């Protein structure tokens with residue numbers, strides 16, 4: 001067993017659904033990201049069915065994985081989207097997503113991005129400051145439009161996650177304190193081109209406990225109550241994303257436990273519930289497939305130098321994040337402690353430390369749980385073309401992004417004449 005239902009060993013060979021990963025490596029080369037359509041679909045459906053009869057909208061956080069084939073799959077399943085840039089909006093449109101099911105988060109929306117989103121009639125802007133609200137009101141006025149808005153509340157709740165991905169503490173740059181938000185909602189008449197339709201929050205990512213979500217929803221309900229007491233009509237409550245996935249030994253609430261908890265915590269209100277999950281929809285549905293270039297043994301360490309690197313998957317280098325690493329063919333070489341590293345010229349370029357595994361040159365490895373914040377955070381550092389992306393559907397292999405070519409790397413650059 002691999003512990004990942006769609007990535008399974010048969011006779012010591014790791015498969016994705018019905019396809020041996022070895023076949024993908026031979027046909028498309030490495031490194032490449034490989035996703036399971038079934039795992040993506042099941043994760044979405046687990047969210048969706050857990051709401052039972054509750055009016056809801058799941059807005060997939062595009063930043064977690066922005067490949068248009070994946071966005072298209074979620075759109076077909078009925079998903080909405082949470083975007084943070086004009087580029088993400090264009091991806092949603094290209095993928096056939098519905099702008100009317102799209103919310104726009106982020107602290108620094110540009111005038112150009114706001115205009116684009118107003119033109120496309122998105123569902124809602126999650127506004128993160130008064131300055132942004134003033135700018136949006138002005139743009140909407142110039143366009144003779146009403147901008148639908150939720151204020152993003154900073155509830156000052158500790159998400160108990162990595163400090164770089166914690167967003168709901170008062171010292172973080174995100175959202176507006178509840179008191180200030182209440183004052184803004186009450187002065188809605190100052191913003192004639194804004195229609196306040198919702199309340200929003202998002203406290204952080206890779207949360208492993210339900211308690212911070214519960215604490216946050218209590219605070220949001222409190223604010224909602226006081227807005228309603230003043231006859232302010234709020235149509236939806238957006239509770240953000242943040243549910244974690246299992247990377248290592250973490251014990252996590254299931255998707256359905258999480259949704260049930262949100263529904264229970266908010267059972268007394270009639271508003272539609274929105275959520276913005278990213279990682280929990282795609283994280284464990286994807287892997288990074290890589291091949292060992294060289295094994296190198298020094299007096300201090302054993303290194304497995306692979307063809308994927310920190311530019312392909314930056315989570316280990318950036319957050320010291322753990323990703324399980326599985327051999328695509330089990331039982332190959334002598335078992336040793338290996339440092340799994342890439343070819344980039346940085347000591348921080350590692351994919352895993354101290355992994356006890358048997359390896360020989362040329363072996364394939366699967367870096368697990370790489371479906372979220374993997375390809376979407378990749379770069380061309382060291383002038384490395386970005387990896388290909390593959391989606392497997394039962395026994396069919398689809399290439400959903402071609403490997404970048406060297407020519408594409410500098411196609412926008414120019415030598416001065």
Ligand SMILES: Cc1ncc(COP(=O)(O)O)c(C=O)c1O
Nearest residue numbers: 061105205241242276277278279
């Ligand atoms: C505003 C917003 N919504 C949703 C998400 C998705 O979070 P996650 O991938 O942890 O579900 C993020 C990222 O943390 C975010 O910044």
Ligand SMILES: N[C@@H](CCCC[NH3+])C(=O)O
Nearest residue numbers: 165205206315372373377
């Ligand atoms: N990039 C982070 C998650 C960031 C969430 C953004 N709001 C990660 O890889 O875990």
